[in-house]
Amino acid sequence: PGTVLAGSQRDAAASLAMVLxxxxxxxxxAAAANVGGMLxxxxxxxxxxxxxxxxxxxxxxxxxxxxxxxxxxxxxxxGACALGVYAWVRTxxxxxxxxxxxxxxxxxxxxxxxxxxxxxxxVLAGVLLSLGPALWITxxxxxxxxxxxxxxxxxxxxxxxxxxxxxxxxxxxxxxxLVGAALFARSVSTxxxxxxxxARDGLIAMDFDVEPSGPAPEALPGLAREALARAAAMPGVxxxxxxxxxxxDASTPAVSLTTAGSTSRPLDDVTFYLGTAAYFDTVGxxxxxxxxxxxxxxxxxxxxxxxxxxxxxRLWPDGDVLGRGMTLEPEGRTVRIVxxxxxxxxxxxxxxxxxxxxxxxxxxxxxxxxVRTRDDARLTIGALQRMLDGVGPGxxxxxxxxLEDHLAIDMLPTKAAxxxxxxxxxxxxxxxxxxxxxxxxxxxEVRRREIAVRLALGASTSMVRRLVVRxxxxxxxxxxxxxxxxxxxxxxxxxxxxxxxGPLDPVAIGVGIAAILAVVAAASYLPSRGATRVDxxxxxxxx
Numbered sequence: 001p002g003t004v005l006a007g008s009q010r011d012a013a014a015s016l017a018m019v020l021x022x023x024x025x026x027x028x029x030a031a032a033a034n035v036g037g038m039l040x041x042x043x044x045x046x047x048x049x050x051x052x053x054x055x056x057x058x059x060x061x062x063x064x065x066x067x068x069x070x071x072x073x074x075x076x077x078x079g080a081c082a083l084g085v086y087a088w089v090r091t092x093x094x095x096x097x098x099x100x101x102x103x104x105x106x107x108x109x110x111x112x113x114x115x116x117x118x119x120x121x122x123v124l125a126g127v128l129l130s131l132g133p134a135l136w137i138t139x140x141x142x143x144x145x146x147x148x149x150x151x152x153x154x155x156x157x158x159x160x161x162x163x164x165x166x167x168x169x170x171x172x173x174x175x176x177x178l179v180g181a182a183l184f185a186r187s188v189s190t191x192x193x194x195x196x197x198x199a200r201d202g203l204i205a206m207d208f209d210v211e212p213s214g215p216a217p218e219a220l221p222g223l224a225r226e227a228l229a230r231a232a233a234m235p236g237v238x239x240x241x242x243x244x245x246x247x248x249d250a251s252t253p254a255v256s257l258t259t260a261g262s263t264s265r266p267l268d269d270v271t272f273y274l275g276t277a278a279y280f281d282t283v284g285x286x287x288x289x290x291x292x293x294x295x296x297x298x299x300x301x302x303x304x305x306x307x308x309x310x311x312x313x314r315l316w317p318d319g320d321v322l323g324r325g326m327t328l329e330p331e332g333r334t335v336r337i338v339x340x341x342x343x344x345x346x347x348x349x350x351x352x353x354x355x356x357x358x359x360x361x362x363x364x365x366x367x368x369x370x371v372r373t374r375d376d377a378r379l380t381i382g383a384l385q386r387m388l389d390g391v392g393p394g395x396x397x398x399x400x401x402x403l404e405d406h407l408a409i410d411m412l413p414t415k416a417a418x419x420x421x422x423x424x425x426x427x428x429x430x431x432x433x434x435x436x437x438x439x440x441x442x443x444x445e446v447r448r449r450e451i452a453v454r455l456a457l458g459a460s461t462s463m464v465r466r467l468v469v470r471x472x473x474x475x476x477x478x479x480x481x482x483x484x485x486x487x488x489x490x491x492x493x494x495x496x497x498x499x500x501x502g503p504l505d506p507v508a509i510g511v512g513i514a515a516i517l518a519v520v521a522a523a524s525y526l527p528s529r530g531a532t533r534v535d536x537x538x539x540x541x542x543x
Contacts, residue, residue, distance in 0.1 A: 019417050023177060023279035023424045023466045030173040030298045032129060033166040039071070039133045040166075064423055067134035068127050071217040075126020079119040086110070086118070119446045168479035170432040174519075175483025175512040177425035180490055182508035184418030190499045191411050196248060197344020202238070202373050203403040205246035208365040214394020224363040228276065236375030236385055239282040242367040246406055247283055257357075259315050260325030260334050267314060267355060271346045274361035280306075280341065282372050290322050290339030293360040301361055306339040311355035326357075335359065350408050351500045365395070377402045431518055432476075436523035440472045468528040472520045480516055487512055 090108040215223055224242070232240040245252050252273070256266040273279075277298040280287055288309070296303055305326065312321045327334045346356050361367070373380040381400040388397045452465060491505045 007406050013413065015413065020420050023180065023421055026173045026177055027424050027428055027431075028125075030070045030170050030428045032125060033169045033173075034431045034435050035074070035126075036129050036166050037130070039067075039130055049087040064131075064134040067130045068133055071126035071130025071134075072123045073126070074130075075122035075124065076119060077122075078126070079122025082122065083115060086114075091276050123352040124238045144456060153364075159493070164475050164478075167432070167435040167475045168482065170428070171476045171479025171516055172483035172486060174428040174432040175480060175516055176426065176486045176490060176514050177421060178426045179417060179483075179487035179505075179508045180510040181421035181425045182511045184414060186505065187414050187499050188411065188418050188509060191349050191407075191414060194345075194349055194499065196349065196407075196450050197342055198247070198286075200403050202377060202511075203247070203283065204377055204384070205403070205406055206371075206381070206397045208367075208368045208369070209396040210400055211394040211396065212367055215392050219392075220365055221362065223392050223395065225363050227365075227388060227395070228363045228369070230387050230391065231334060231369060231371055231384060232278070233304050234371075234373075234380070234387065236373050236380060237464050238372045238374060240369065240371045241276045241279040241282040242361070242363045242369055243276070243279060244361070244367055246368050246370065246401075247273075247403065248347070248349065248407060248410065250347055250410065252347050256328050256329040258329070258388045260327055263395060266329050267311075270311065270355045270357065271360060272357050273346075274359050276361060276363055279358065279370075282370050284372065285344055286342045288342055290337070292339060293358075298360040299362050301359075302381070303333065303335045304338045304360060305335040306341050307337055308341050308356045309343045310353045311357055312337075349407060350383050369397070402540060425515075429515060432479075432516070433519045436476060436520060437527070440468060440475075440524055440527040465524075465528040469520070469524045472524040476516060476520050480513065483512065483516070484509060493536065 025492075073109075087110060090110060093106050095103045095105055104183060104519070113221075228240055228242055231237060237306070252271045254269045257270055258266045275283075275293070275298075277293050277295045277517045278290045290306070293302075293304065298300070302391045307315075307321065307326075312319075315321075315326065316324060321337050321340055322335050325334050326337065341358065343353050343356075345351060345355060369384070371380065371384065381402075385397050386401065388395050452462065454467075487509050491508065
C-alpha cells in the first residue's frame with residue numbers, strides 16, 4: 001500500500017515485472033528442455049533393465065511410478081535450491097542505492113505460500129518431465145530389447161529425434177533471450193544520448209522541507225526569494241529558478257484546456273510546469289517565438305503562459321499563436337500566450353511529443369530549486385546545502401541531484417531489464433551449449449563404428465571433425481531459424497516499450513546468431529577431437 005511508485009512509474013515497474021517474468025519463463029523452458037534430454041538419455045540407458053523387469057513380471061505401472069518419483073524428487077531438490085538462492089538474493093537487495101542521495105527499499109516476501117508454490121512447481125515440473133521418458137520406456141519391444149542387451153541400439157534411433165527437438169528448443173530460447181538483451185542494451189544507449197530539448201550537463205535539482213520549529217508560515221515567501229537570490233549569486237552558478245517539478249518527472253501534473261471562447265471539446269492531458277522568471281535561462285529550453293516571463297509576471301503570478309511547439313500546432317494550426325488566449329479546465333482560468341518554447345521531454349525520456357505549457361509562479365518552498373552551474377555539480381550541491389543553512393533555521397534541502405541522477409530513475413526499469421536479460425541470456429546459452437554437447441557426444445557414440453570405417457578407409461581428421469560439426473549445426477539450425485523468427489516478433493513488440501528499437505534490428509539479431517554459432521563451435525570441439533582419436537580396429541572389433 002505504501003510506495004513511491006505511482007502513475008507511469010508504477011506502469012513502468014509493472015512492465016519490467018512482466019518482461020522479467022517472461023524471460024524467467026523462457027529460462028525455465030530451456031532448463032526443462034535440458035533436463036528432459038537428460039531424462040531421455042537416462043531412459044535409453046535403462047531400456048535393457050526395464051525389459052528384464054517386465055520379462056520377470058514387473059508391471060509397467062511400477063516402472064512409470066518409479067520414474068515419476070525420481071522426477072518428483074529431482075524437482076523438489078530444484079525447488080529447494082531455488083528457495084535457498086531466493087533467500088540469499090532478497091537479503092542482498094533490501095536497500096538498492098539508485099542515486100548517491102536515494103535508496104530504494106525492497107521488501108520481498110518469504111512465507112509459507114512462497115515455499116509451497118516453489119516446491120510444488122518444482123515437483124510438478126519434475127513429474128511432467130519424467131512422464132514422457134517413463135511412457136517411452138514401457139512401450140519397448142521386449143524381444144528386441146532383450147536381444148540387444150543394453151537397449152542402446154534399439155533406443156538410439158527413436159531417441160535422436162526427441163533430443164534434437166529439445167536442443168532446437170534451447171537454441172531458439174537462447175537466441176530470443178540474447179536478442180532481447182541486445183534490444184534493451186540498445187534502448188539504454190539511445191536513452192543515454194537522447195536529445196531531451198535542453199542541455200543535460202550542469203543542471204541541479206533540490207527539494208525543500210521546513211521543520212515544525214522553523215520559520216513562521218508568513219515568513220516563508222520572503223525566505224524563499226532570499227534563497228533563490230543567494231543561489232543565483234553563488235560562484236559558478238549561471239542561473240537559478242524554482243518550479244513545481246524538476247524537468248522530466250513522471251509526476252508532472254496535467255489539465256484539460258480549450259482556446260478562449262471555443263465550444264469545442266477540451267484538449268485533455270496537457271502537462272504543465274510552473275516557473276519563476278529565470279526558468280528558461282536555468283533549464284535551457286529555447287524560446288522560439290515571443291518572450292519568457294518577466295520578474296513582475298512571476299511575482300504576481302500573472303495570467304500569461306508559454307506553450308510548446310506541439311500545443312501551439314494543436315490549438316492554432318495557422319501559426320498565429322502570440323496574444324491568443326486559452327482556458328484551463330476545470331477552474332476556468334484564461335491565460336494569454338506570450339511565447340512558444342521548443343518541445344522537450346516532460347514525464348519520461350521515452351515519451352512522444354506531447355502538448356505542454358508553462359505558467360509563471362512566485363518563489364516558495366513547496367517547489368523544487370533548479371540551478372545551472374559551470375562548476376562541478378557535486379561541489380555545487382554541497383554549497384547549496386550550506387547556503388540554505390544561512391538563510392534561516394529549520395530550512396532543509398533534501399534529495400539533491402543532478403539531472404543525470406534524476407534521469408537515472410526514469411532509465412532504471414530499462415537498465416534493470418537489460419542486465420537481467422543479459423544474465424538470463426548467458427544462462428540460456430550455457431544450457432544450449434550443454435544440450436548441444438550432449439547430442440554431439442551421443443552422435444559420436446552411436447556412430448562410432450561408422451567413424452571407424454571412415455578412418456579405416458582413409459578419411460582425414462578434418463573430414464571427421466566437419467562431420468561432427470555438421471551434426472551439431474543440423475541440431476541447432478531449426479532452433480536458430482525459430483529463434484530468429486521469435487526475435488523478430490520480440491523486436492516488433494519492443495517498439496512499443498523501448499526507445500531506439502526498429503521493426504527489424506539486424507544488430508541485435510546478429511548478436512544472437514553469432515552467439516549460437518560460437519556455442520556450436522565450442523560444443524563440437526571436444527566431441528570432434530574424441531571422434532578423430534577413435535581406434536578403427538578396436539571400434540570394429542567391439543561392434
